[in-house]
Amino acid sequence: xxxxxxxxxITHAEWQIVRLIWTMGASSSRSIIDAVASxxxxxxxxxxxxxxxxxxxxxxTRVKQGQHFVYSSTVSEQNAMNxxxxxxxxxxxxxxxxxxxxxxxxxxxxxxxDINQLVKMLNQKLKTxxxxxxxxxLPGNMNMDCQ
Amino acid sequence: xxxxxxxxxITHAEWQIVRLIWTMGASSSRSIIDAVASxxxxxxxxxxxxxxxxxxxxxxTRVKQGQHFVYSSTVSEQNAMNxxxxxxxxxxxxxxxxxxxxxxxxxxxxxxxDINQLVKMLNQKLKTxxxxxxxxxLPGNMNMDCQ
DNA sequence: ACATTTAATTTACATCTGTAAACTCAGCTT
DNA sequence: AAGCTGAGTTTACAGATGTAAATTAAATGT
Numbered sequence: 001x002x003x004x005x006x007x008x009x010i011t012h013a014e015w016q017i018v019r020l021i022w023t024m025g026a027s028s029s030r031s032i033i034d035a036v037a038s039x040x041x042x043x044x045x046x047x048x049x050x051x052x053x054x055x056x057x058x059x060x061t062r063v064k065q066g067q068h069f070v071y072s073s074t075v076s077e078q079n080a081m082n083x084x085x086x087x088x089x090x091x092x093x094x095x096x097x098x099x100x101x102x103x104x105x106x107x108x109x110x111x112x113x114d115i116n117q118l119v120k121m122l123n124q125k126l127k128t129x130x131x132x133x134x135x136x137x138l139p140g141n142m143n144m145d146c147q
Numbered sequence: 148x149x150x151x152x153x154x155x156x157i158t159h160a161e162w163q164i165v166r167l168i169w170t171m172g173a174s175s176s177r178s179i180i181d182a183v184a185s186x187x188x189x190x191x192x193x194x195x196x197x198x199x200x201x202x203x204x205x206x207x208t209r210v211k212q213g214q215h216f217v218y219s220s221t222v223s224e225q226n227a228m229n230x231x232x233x234x235x236x237x238x239x240x241x242x243x244x245x246x247x248x249x250x251x252x253x254x255x256x257x258x259x260x261d262i263n264q265l266v267k268m269l270n271q272k273l274k275t276x277x278x279x280x281x282x283x284x285l286p287g288n289m290n291m292d293c294q
Numbered sequence: 295a296c297a298t299t300t301a302a303t304t305t306a307c308a309t310c311t312g313t314a315a316a317c318t319c320a321g322c323t324t
Numbered sequence: 325a326a327g328c329t330g331a332g333t334t335t336a337c338a339g340a341t342g343t344a345a346a347t348t349a350a351a352t353g354t
Contacts, residue, residue, distance in 0.1 A: 013342060015238040016289070022240070023284040029301075039286035045344045048302070053341085067351065068301060077284075081239050082250040088235055089251060091162045092228050093169070098261025101251055103229040104236060104244070105268055112276045114245025115269050121252055122262050122269070129259045137170040137224075139186030142163070160312060176331070192314045195332070200311090214321075215331060297353085304347070310340075317334070323327080 007075060007083050008057040016040060017050050018059060018073055018080070026072035028065070095135040154222060154230045155204040163187065164197050165206060165220055165227070173219035175212070242282040 010018065020035050021027055027035075033047045051071060054060040059080075062069040075083075089097060110118070136142055157165065167182050168174055174182075180194045198218060201207040206227075209216040222230075236244060257265070283289055 009340095011341060012238060019238075019240060019284040019289065020286075023282060035286055039289060042342095043344055044301095045346090046342075049342085049344075052303080077240060078243050078246055081243055081247045084235060084239075085232075085247050085251055086254055088231060089255065091159060092231075093166060093224060094256050096225050096228055097251070097255040098257040098265070099225055100228045100232050101248060101255065101257070102261065102265055102268060104232055104248055104251070105265065105272070107233055108236065108244040108248065109241050109280045110245040110248070110272065110276060111280050112273060112278055114249065114280075115273045115276050118245070118249055118252065119266055119269050119273075121249060122266050125252070125257065126259060126262045126266075129257060129262050131259055133256045133258045133261075135170060137166040139167075139182055142166065142186060156310095158311060189312095190314055191331095192316090193312075196312085196314075199333080295354105299352075300350080302347100302349080304345105306345075307343090309342085312339085313337090315334105315336075318332085320329100320331090322329075324325105 007059065007080060007087075009087070010059065010080065010084060013050055014054055014059070017047065017054060019077070021060065021071055021073050022077035022080075026070045028068050028070055030068065032071065093135055093137050095133050098133070154206065154227060154234075156234070157206065157227065157231060160197055161201055161206070164194065164201060166224070168207065168218060168220050169224035169227075173217045175215050175217055177215065179218065240282055240284050242280050245280070 016036060017032065020032055024031065024035065029048060029051055032051065033044050036042055036047055037044070051060065051062075055062055055071070058074060060071045060073055062071045073080075089100075092100070105118075134141075163183060164179065167179055171178065171182065176195060176198055179198065180191050183189055183194055184191070198207065198209075202209055202218070205221060207218050207220055209218045220227075236247075239247070252265075281288075
């Protein structure tokens, strides 16, 4: 059930674009350009280049819709977010991930519902949690597999 | 009290290097090269280039120690991890961060101590948590400020 | 049909990344 | 003193990224 295609790294500039598409749903380059341009002053060209690259990366697909194309994303926003976060975490020290998660929790707006789920999951996790997680930053146990 | 210098993005290759330094403490390029080479088959040159770039980025400093240099990091590992995670989160949709944190929690080894802290913080946070966090992916409320 | 508008494709170009060879300079050997 | 060594510096080079102008092709107006 985990049909998670390995997402090619999403760059800063690209996030701006895909987020719009996730939220607006399938869209023409026109509406994307307008949406982006209203906030970021990127030239049309720039946005088109980005759209092209995203298609090439496989993060977006497009279908001819009359004269222009309609772009839609191939991965859900939640999936992309999770994968990107996991990707970042993979290259960091195991021992300190708990604290980094603390930091994220403290900095993020989280709904009551999500908080409750989190607490539930954590309590579950607590049952089998180790007293201490070892640092894995030295070669041999380092995750150098990423990338 | 938050003397957090804005960390220049740390790249994949660079993480490998800094993690060693964080763990081994101040080290000569020799020991870094040996440590890395034992796992990754990067040429000495490569590692030297990376060290140089890290110094230029301000993530490492070095002091002449006899004939060679000793490198040490200017930011703590925890700090770097937190900032990098925050950086990534900044460009993502507010509404779904809770779930992404869930995902991270589910994928990460976390010690009992950290879990307890997390639960505590979450329970605290619950008191003032919103029922729903709004999506901020459309221009106007999107965080396009990053970078 | 011809000019104009729109959209997509190609080309551009500086900087950053991954990866490394070549070169240089201060000591160490002999 | 002359060469070897270890460590740092410079140069290299392809692919990724941010940013966009130029070009081509299709659609529409008149």
